[in-house]
Amino acid sequence: MADTLKNTDSPPVVRFAPSPTGYLHIGGARTALFNWLYAKANSGRFLLRIEDTDRARNNPDAVKAIADGLHWLGLDWEGDAVSQFARAERHAEVAHELLTKGQAYRCYLTPDELADMRKQAEAEKRAFKIRSPWRDKGPDDGPKNQPYSVRLKMPQTGETVVEDKVQGPVTFANQDLDDFILLRSDGSPTYHLAVVVDDHDMGVTHVIRGVDHLNNAARQSQIYVAMDWPLPVWAHVPLIHGSDGAKLSKRHGALGVEAYRAMGYLPEALRNYLVRLGWSHGDDEIMSTAQLIDWFGLDGIGKSPARFDTQKLEDLNAHYIRDSDDDALLRHIQTLLPEMEGGSETVKKLAENDGWTKLKLALPGLKPRAKTLCAIVEGAAFITAERPLTLEPKAAKLLDDDAKSVLAKLRSQLETVDAWQPQTLEDAVRSFAEDTGLKLGKVAQPMRAALTGRTVSPPVFDVMAVLGRSESLARLADQSS
RNA sequence: GCCCCGUUCGUCUAGUGGCCUAGGACGCUGGCCUCUCACGCCUGAAACACGGGUUCGAGUCCCGUACGGGGCGCCA
Numbered sequence: 369m370a371d372t373l374k375n376t377d378s379p380p381v382v383r384f385a386p387s388p389t390g391y392l393h394i395g396g397a398r399t400a401l402f403n404w405l406y407a408k409a410n411s412g413r414f415l416l417r418i419e420d421t422d423r424a425r426n427n428p429d430a431v432k433a434i435a436d437g438l439h440w441l442g443l444d445w446e447g448d449a450v451s452q453f454a455r456a457e458r459h460a461e462v463a464h465e466l467l468t469k470g471q472a473y474r475c476y477l478t479p480d481e482l483a484d485m486r487k488q489a490e491a492e493k494r495a496f497k498i499r500s501p502w503r504d505k506g507p508d509d510g511p512k513n514q515p516y517s518v519r520l521k522m523p524q525t526g527e528t529v530v531e532d533k534v535q536g537p538v539t540f541a542n543q544d545l546d547d548f549i550l551l552r553s554d555g556s557p558t559y560h561l562a563v564v565v566d567d568h569d570m571g572v573t574h575v576i577r578g579v580d581h582l583n584n585a586a587r588q589s590q591i592y593v594a595m596d597w598p599l600p601v602w603a604h605v606p607l608i609h610g611s612d613g614a615k616l617s618k619r620h621g622a623l624g625v626e627a628y629r630a631m632g633y634l635p636e637a638l639r640n641y642l643v644r645l646g647w648s649h650g651d652d653e654i655m656s657t658a659q660l661i662d663w664f665g666l667d668g669i670g671k672s673p674a675r676f677d678t679q680k681l682e683d684l685n686a687h688y689i690r691d692s693d694d695d696a697l698l699r700h701i702q703t704l705l706p707e708m709e710g711g712s713e714t715v716k717k718l719a720e721n722d723g724w725t726k727l728k729l730a731l732p733g734l735k736p737r738a739k740t741l742c743a744i745v746e747g748a749a750f751i752t753a754e755r756p757l758t759l760e761p762k763a764a765k766l767l768d769d770d771a772k773s774v775l776a777k778l779r780s781q782l783e784t785v786d787a788w789q790p791q792t793l794e795d796a797v798r799s800f801a802e803d804t805g806l807k808l809g810k811v812a813q814p815m816r817a818a819l820t821g822r823t824v825s826p827p828v829f830d831v832m833a834v835l836g837r838s839e840s841l842a843r844l845a846d847q848s849s
Numbered sequence: 850g851c852c853c854c855g856u857u858c859g860u861c862u863a864g865u866g867g868c869c870u871a872g873g874a875c876g877c878u879g880g881c882c883u884c885u886c887a888c889g890c891c892u893g894a895a896a897c898a899c900g901g902g903u904u905c906g907a908g909u910c911c912c913g914u915a916c917g918g919g920g921c922g923c924c925a
Contacts, residue, residue, distance in 0.1 A: 385925095386925095387924085387925045389925085419925055420925095421924090421925070422924060422925065452925095475923095477923095478923095479922090479923060482922085482923080486922090489850095490850085494850075494851085495850060495851040495852085495921080496850095496851090496921080497851090497921095517923055519923095535853090535854070535855095538853065538854080539853090540852075540853075541852080544851075544852055544853095544921090545852095546921095548922090548923095549922085549923050551923085552923040553923060554923080556923085558922090558923070558924085558925090559924070559925045560925095562925095563925090578919090579853090579854070579855095579918085579919060579920090580918095580919055580920070581919095581920090581925095582853065582854075582919075582920075583852075583853065583919080583920045583921070584920080584925095586852095586853090604854090606854085606855080606918085606919095607918075607919075609917095609918080611860080613917070613918090641861095644861065644862075644874090645861070646861090646862095648861085648862055648863070650862095650863065650873085651862085651863060651872070651873040651874075652873090652874095653861090653862095653873075653874050653875090654874095670855095670862080671854070671855060672854090672855050672856065672917095672918090673854095673855075673917085673918060673919090674860090674861065674862090675860060675861080676860095677860050677861065677875070677876085679860080679875060679876055680860070680861065680874075680875045680876080681875095682875090683874085683875055683876085684875085686887095686888090690888075735888090736886095736887055736888040736889090737886065737887045737888080738887085747886095794884090797884085798884095801884095807884090808883095808884050809883090809884050809885080810884090811884075812884030812885075813884065813885065815884080816884075816885060822885090822886095823885060823886085824885055824886045824887085825885070825886075826885095826886090826887090827884070827885085828884060828885085829884085
């Protein structure tokens with residue numbers, strides 16, 4: 369935590385600035401998390417801004433999806449989300465100030481002319497660089513009543529150094545940076561202008577974003593310089609790649625966070641997984657939010673890209689499921705169920721016969737066996753199963769004639785059990801096995817098959833306790849002979 | 850093509866010149882526990898991209914090569 373502004377008087381201000389193109393994808397979620405943690409770790413402020421400068425990208429549903437995703441992850445921002453589009457006038461104002469200061473100029477090059485120049489450069493196999501003839505003309509030299517764009521007069525010699533907290537100092541030769549557009553010919557601001565003006569106006573002190581913006585930082589820093597504004601601290605974090613090392617695609621991880629929620633992941637697990645992608649604190653793997661806030665710093669962020677690994681996410685999720693208390697888990701399941709396949713039917717069934725009570729009772733047995741909430745629901749299917757149970761093939765195979773006669777004998781034994789509790793039931797079954805000279809497994813496996821219709825389940829004694837006396841005995845009777 | 854950045858077990862990473870016969874985690878082997886499956890515990894295999902320097906000494910510093918990534922819009 370050796371960040372420069374850490375010990376200065378003013379607390380840092382950071383922001384997450386997604387463009388509203390779709391859902392909150394996994395890379396964006398991590399960027400948001402890093403920003404949020406940085407703010408929390410340094411008693412700073414975390415703001416949200418929607419980069420909707422390009423109206424074609426505007427999409428209210430996307431804004432909502434992003435907000436929902438952030439809320440679900442527990443990343444709350446201060447105040448209302450800022451709409452970049454709404455601030456277009458201010459952006460134009462700054463562009464005009466730059467114009468009067470002589471730091472920018474009116475460029476009458478048309479998009480068509482530019483396209484031709486680009487094509488020609490390509491044909492000649494040389495790097496295309498915009499050299500606007502208007503750069504050195506006077507402010508009144510242009511044609512009257514012609515649309516023009518406003519370009520920043522970038523320095524043409526020397527170099528621009530981006531002092532980056534993650535990447536280190538990154539040097540760009542100014543001759544490689546051309547005069548980019550601040551204001552389009554229709555008067556609307558471009559992204560570069562808008563980001564800088566908004567970050568400045570919002571008091572953003574630290575810009576933490578993906579490395580795909582590193583080159584932009586060189587350009588953008590020249591706007592700060594031209595306006596004589598203090599530069600923010602930059603921190604460009606590496607991107608997240610798919611499991612095959614290629615760019616994140618839908619197949620492996622580029623899903624929205626809501627997709628992970630629907631798959632039964634816990635927000636704290638996803639957060640823990642995401643923070644370890646690119647950031648580390650020694651050998652620590654499982655970290656509470658409080659620890660994260662305590663430990664997070666820009667100096668712990670690595671420079672190389674990470675691959676998304678579902679298995680590790682699953683493992684983390686399993687950890688958090690095991691550590692969750694039953695009521696919290698139940699609430700999560702409750703909100704998730706309606707979105708799951710066949711979930712509404714399960715909800716209906718759980719509403720009958722004390723289903724929820726039974727589920728809660730079964731949770732301790734289900735938790736260590738599940739990697740996701742969906743797996744818990746799946747494992748709890750025996751609770752809502754209706755008699756006579758449909759048996760899985762393997763379970764049916766277990767219930768051969770021998771097994772069925774064992775179950776018949778066992779069932780009459782169990783009828784005499786008064787306290788229908790796991791321990792007493794286990795005692796009863798164990799002594800039954802001993803008396804009949806059978807190994808416990810020879811009794812328990814057929815029981816499991818009869819009780820759940822499966823070969824895998826929580827301990828059979830727990831299952832019987834959850835199911836209750838009459839249901840348990842009835843299911844055993846169904847498979848007795 | 851040009852400009853930036855990166856490269857430690859399959860994956861995420863620790864490592865800031867000697868503590869490294871390179872540590873942890875996920876996954877994978879084998880085993881223990883055990884009514885099944887998990888959990889838990891114990892084991893094992895598995896990496897410093899390559900080539901040159903610098904240094905008494907390099908995973909750690911420098912240069913080059915290869916590979917990978919990002920960027921080169923009146924998109925964000």
